[in-house]
Amino acid sequence: MVLLQKFSFNNKQICTLLEILSTQNRKLPSYEYAIQYLNKLNPDSKNSAIKKHTLQNNDYTYDLKIIVAAYNAEDTIEECVDSILNQKTRYSLIVEIIDDGSTDSTKQILNKYTNRHNVIVTSQKNQGFSGARNTGLKTINASYLCFVDSDDILKDCFAEVLLDKAFAKKADIIAGGYQQFDNSGVISEFYYQDKNQFDPYELYGYPWGKIYNSALFTEVTFPVDYWFEDTMLIYLVYDQSHIVCTVKDIVYRYRRNPRGITAISATKLKVIDSLWVTRQLLSDRQKLNLGFNEGIYKVTLQQMCTNFIRFRFLSGQVKRATFVIQRQIINDYFENFRFKENGYLKNIEKAIKSNNYLAFTVYVYTGKF
Template sequence: MMRNLYDRLHDKVLIKYVKNPVTECYSKDYVFKYQEEIYDATVIIPCYNVEKYVAECMESILKQKTSYNIEIIAIDDGSTDSTAEILRRYSTKIKNFRIITQCNKGFSGARNTGIREARGKYLIFIDSDDYVTSDYIDFLLKKAFSKDADIVATGYYTFNNENRKKLKNITIKDENDTSLLNGCAWGKAIKRKFFEHLVFPENYWYEDSIIAHLVVPRANSIYMVSKCQYAYRSNPTGITKTSVNSLRAIESFYITDLMLHSYVHFYSEDVTNTQEFINLLIEQFYLNEKRVIRLNSEIKRTIFMYQCKYVHTLPIMDLKLEFSKKLYAIGLLKNNYQIAQIGLRLDILNKIIRRIKNK
C-alpha cells in the first residue's frame, strides 16, 4: 500500500484554510514510563475546563464495584476553571487515584500523559464529561481476563446534554459481533501493549482515528459486552457538533495521511493489501468527505482528487460496503465527483428518514 495520500509540499488549496499539524502517532521510543504492569487496569480521564460535568464522571468512578486492582489517572490539562479543585475533592475518596497537572496539550496530549504513566494491563479511557455505570469496569475486565482479550467493548448510549433524554442506544447482542464496534477510545478496555510505540497525534481533531486504524486491526481477539454501560454526553459545544461547519474538519483528511505513513511501523505490506484493510481505508475516505460536506467546493473537490488518485493505486477486489459507501467508492474508481457526492448525500437522507420514523 502506497504511503503518500497528501502532497503537502505542493498543495496550494487546503493549506490556505487549515495548516497541517504534522505531528506523529508513531513513537520510535518505548512509550511507557514504567515497564511493569502492577494493576489489572488503568483508567485514564483527560480533563480540561469541565467543571460542569467532571463531578458526575468522578462520582461514577467512586461507585465502581469491582474486585479488580485498578488505578485511576485524571489529567488536569491546564484547566482555568474549578476542574482541578473538583478533582482534588476525590483524591482521598477514590483508591489508587492520581491527579497529574500539566500545561494545556489538548485532548491527545492529556491522553498521552495518562498512557505514559499507566501501569495497568488494560487501558480504559473515559471522557471527563461522560459517566459510566457502577459495574462498567468490572464487566469489561471480567470479559477481558476470562478471554485474554486484546480489546473488550461495551454497549453505550448517547444522551442530550440539555434534558438528559437518550438520543441513541447501542446494545450488543453477540459477544463476537464487532459490527457495532466504534472507533472511539472510550467504551473499551484495550491491552496496554498496543500503545508501546503508539501515541495520539497532538494538535489534530479526530485523534481517535488511530483506534480504528492502528489498534483494532492488530488485535487478535475482540469481544463485546452486551449491557449499555457507557453514557456519552452529546455536547453542543463539543467537536462532534461544531466540526460540521468548521474548516478544521479538513484535519480528518490530514490525519488519514499521517496514519498511512505510520502503517509501515505496525503492519506488513501483506496485511495492508488485504481487502479488509482496503475497505477500512475507503470507509475512512468516505468519512473524510462526509466531514467536509458543508465546506466550500474547492475544499471538497481537492480532498476528492487526492483520495481518488490514491484509490487507483490499490488492488481493489471486492468492496464489501454499505450501499451509500459503495456508491461513493464507485465515484472514486470512476473519477466521478458527482457519483461520489450522491453516495454521501444518500447517507444523510437515510439518517433523516430514520429520525422521522423514530419520532
C-alpha cells in the same frame, strides 16, 4: 425538479443535487495544487501516531488503568470521577485524571481526590485531547486501560463486566453498550450482542466504552494537534487485536455535548483535519509494517465518505481538492484492491477509481445508489 421528486429525493437532497450539477464541469485540480490549497486553509500538522520511545513497562500492578482527559469540565468532572470510584468490582483500578490547562474550577475540584490511594491528578498546559490522553499513556501500570471523557459517566458495572470477559477470554479489546443522554434524559441506547470473537472493524470508533490490552499501546499514541485524533484506533489498534469480545450490557453513558467538536466542527476549516489525520495514519501504518488488507480498505472507503460529510458546509473548491487527495490515497495504498460487495461502498469505489467527482458527491450526500 419534478423528475427528481419522482425518484423520492426530498427537497434538501434535491438542492444538494442541483448544486452538484451546477458545478460538474469545473476542472478538478492537480494533486499538488490540492495539497497546497488545503494546507493554506488548514495546515497539516504531520504529527505521527508512532511513539518516539517504545513503551517497555510491563510492571502491571493493577488490573485496569482509567485515563480521564479534563478541560474546563467544572460542571461534570465530579460526577464523572465519582462514577469511576464507585465501581462495584473486585478488580484493582488506578485512575489518572489529566487537567489539560483548565481555566475554570476543574483543578480545584480535582484537588479533593488527590489523597485517594488509587487516583493520580496531573496538571499540564493545554495540549488538547491527544496531549492529555498521551500523558496518561506515558506510564502504564495495569493489564488493561480505558479512556473516559470528563463529561461522561461509567455505569457501576463497567469494570467488573468488561474485566470478567477480558481475563476469561484473554481478550485484547472488550466493548460494551452505551447510552447517549443530555439534561433531558436518555436519548438513545446502543447494544452489542455477547460475543467472544467480534470483527474489530465493526467496533464503533469512539475510544470510550471499551477496555484495551495495554500492550496495544506499546508503539502507538494519539497524534497531536489534530481533530478526530481517535481515528488512530481504527487504523493502528483495532486490527492488531487477536481476540475482540463484546458484552450485551450497557456500561457507559455518553453525554451529548452541544459544544463538542462533533457539534461545532461543520463550518470550521479545522475540520479538514479529518482528511489530514486519515492520510497520516495510513503513512504510520505503512511505517509500522502493519500491512493493508480488505478490512482496512473498507474502513478507508467509509472514512472518505465520513470526511466528505464533515466537509458538507465547506466550499466546492475544498471538496474537489479533497476528492483529488482521497483518490491519490487509494492509488497509493489500495491500487489493486477491489471491494467485493455490491452496494453503497462499491459505488463509492467506482467513482473514486474512475475519477468521477460528480458521482462520488451524489453517492455520499444522498446515499440513493
